[in-house]
Amino acid sequence: MGGTDRRKERERSMVHTLVLGAGPTGLMTAMMLAVEGHRVTVLDRDPSPPKGGAEATWSGWKRPGVRQFPQPHLLLPGGYRLLAAEFPAAVERLVGLGGSRFNMISGAWDVGETGGPQPGDDRFETVAARRPVLEAALLAEAERTPGITVRREAQVTGLLTGTARTAGRPHVTGVLIRGGEQVEADLVIDASGRHSQVAAMLAGIGATPHEERAEAGFRYYTRYFHSADGMTPRPTPSPICHHNSVTIGTVPADSGTWSVTIATSSRDQELRSLADIDAWHRAMKLYPTEAHWAEGEPITGVTAMGGLESTYRRFVVDDLPVATGIVAVGDAWASINPVFGTGMTMGFRHAALLRDTLRMVGADDPVELALRLDDATQKNLEPVWESITAWDRHRLAEIDAEMRGEAYSTDDNDWNVDVALNIARSKDPAIVRGLVDVGGLLATPEEALVKPGLAQKAVELAVGASRYPDPGPTRRELLAALAND
Ligand SMILES: Cc1cc2nc3c(=O)[nH]c(=O)nc-3n(C[C@H](O)[C@H](O)[C@H](O)COP(=O)(O)OP(=O)(O)OC[C@H]3O[C@@H](n4cnc5c(N)ncnc54)[C@H](O)[C@@H]3O)c2cc1C
Incomplete structure (x- = not known):
């Protein structure tokens, strides 16, 4: 031609x-x-x-x-890798605007048995x-x-x-x-x-x-912070940590800013007072793994988003x-x-x-x-959407049970394995990496957790352990702190 x-x-x-x-x-x-x-x-x-x-x-x-x-x-690292491979100039632009390099596994390096940085951990990088x-x-x-x-x-x-x-x-x-x-x-x-x-x-x-x-069923109470020295706080073991009734997200951002989100069930009327700044801070103090993230200079109030x-x-x-x-x-x-x-x-x-x-x-x-x-x-893409939709249903049912003062149980194997993986996250260097591969959308659960036998290993490691690996209050203690103004 x-x-x-x-x-x-x-x-x-x-x-x-x-x-x-x-x-x-x-x-x-x-x-x-x-x-x-x-x-x-x-x-x-x-x-x-x-x-x-x-x-x-x-x-x-x-x-x-x-x-x-x-x-x-x-x-997530999966999206960042795609962006960096296809449009490296966009990444440079983002860094030029103050975007900060963040490795999604870095908060787990010095926790439990996860054993510090390993070759290949650079795959978990992103720009926040x-x-x-x-x-x-x-x-x-x-x-x-x-x-x-x-x-x-x-x-x-x-x-x-x-x-x-x-x-x-x-x-x-x-x-x-x-x-x-x-x-x-x-x-x-x-x-x-x-x-x-x-x-x-x-x-x-x-x-x-x-x-x-x-209805997606969750409500998010978020506050942004800033540091005078441009640093973000020491990362938590995972950017999202689950606790009784709430999930806490600690998300680094650009130019020395970051956010902290307390996510609740939309049905949880008793936690609606988290929209109040003082109540929100009293709550954050109860979570030793994440509390230091709420100690910067605030640049917003607490915004609540639901519906x-x-x-x-x-x-x-x-x-x-x-x-x-x-x-x-x-x-x-x-x-x-x-x-x-x-x-x-x-x-x-x-x-x-x-x-x-x-x-x-x-x-x-x-x-x-x-x-x-x-x-x-x-x-x-549909398998990711389906698995998160199924996770949402169980998590909301779990919070409903916690509101009644009960422990949640189901015979759905996928949820039970997911809970076990979360518990075993700090007990094994391969499990935490498999989890971040999946959570970072770098690999499917089949590739990163099931085939290498890590899902089964997590189930064994989780026997007898408490549901939530990161320390936090009982629901009663959380409600008492919110009421205590
Ligand atoms: C509370 C919250 C937190 C989130 N956190 C994260 C996170 O941490 N990481 C993450 O990856 N994602 C997160 N997301 C999801 C994220 O916002 C979206 O998935 C992502 O922005 C991709 O969206 P999109 O470009 O497909 O649509 P959108 O971001 O919604 O963009 C749609 C665009 O279409 C325009 N538009 C709409 N209607 C019209 C019209 N009729 N004519 C012309 N233009 C129109 C809008 O102005 C908008 O610019 C979060 C979402 C929520 C709700």
Whole structure:
């Protein structure tokens, strides 16, 4: 093939994609597709970040489209590795904005039998930053990537359709923006997050995707801190530690800032007083492993966030796409209880799956594209969503039992193994690494825990041990401290 033919072939395979949403998933998708030579237009309803560094971004960026924008966001090692491999300049940008290098296993190095740093532990590294700062770095990198146009204050309100590619299924050819403008594309990618309205827009053109919504069931009480010397506190054995009735998250961030979150069941009315700053601090003092994280200079009050739904949307029903020319990635596909911090990493992986699918089948056969992406999503991402959804059900039932003063028991082996692994985390160097491989979305539980025999070993090590390995109060002691003002 001569140079001109190659150029024509390349132009034929170039696709104009519209990405709805400039969150982490939308930006990663845009960059991955632009690097392939596709033309990408990203549309987001919210305004641009203010000019300035991390502090201007943190305090001044208005993002009504993302309710969780000020909440703690840790990019897991799995997501970080993908970002660093594909877009090292984005990582440099993030570090330039104050992002701090953090090894997710470092808090476990001097605990119990875990035996200090080992070769290979560098796989647990990430760069920590507050969400606005992380997103500003991604946005700046996307905006300098040739082929990408990011349009802000461009809210998508409807879908455009053209000639159907398969009988009885509408074919999406673009979107309608608030104000009436129409934008056409070869492929529309919904990355508009957990509150995506695209399922309703699809219903408006006669397509009915499969959609599930359930109350996620947790409530988060978060406070941010800052240190004068730019250091973050000594890491806890794990960024999330479970206790009777609560889970505590200690999340490092950029520029000497960090956050502490106490997560409760939404049903737990007695713990609602954690929204009170003094009560929150009295509670934190009861957890010796995490208490020092609440001793910095506060930069926020305690923000309470609840009422989250876990969502799941599938555009392939009965083995056929409900509509062609449109796919969903990231939270727009599925979202869950965020306590494990999987969202951005799942979104990055979804972006890579879409890029690979488009590479394989192009956009000329939109039915095949939709089916292949759906298949890859089911195989690679759905198991994570399912396991966290199952974990949520058990954890909420466990907290319900603790509210009644009872111990929780179930014959669900997956939950019992999970509890055993958490107990045995500090008793064995291989178990803690297997756990961080899985928790960091670097490996599946089958690869990192079941096949190497670590799940079984954990069950043996956990016999007779207390449910929660990190010290903390009983529920009665916690309630007494909250009441004691
Ligand atoms: C409390 C909390 C804590 C979390 N902590 C973590 C964590 O530690 N680590 C982690 O990885 N994840 C975490 N997450 C999850 C994380 O927020 C998301 O999974 C992640 O941001 C990926 O989201 P996304 O880009 O798919 O969607 P979003 O971040 O929701 O972005 C969607 C974008 O679409 C835009 N948009 C919406 N509707 C329209 C429209 N009609 N037209 C145009 N634009 C539109 C929005 O403005 C937004 O910019 C947390 C979530 C919550 C709720």
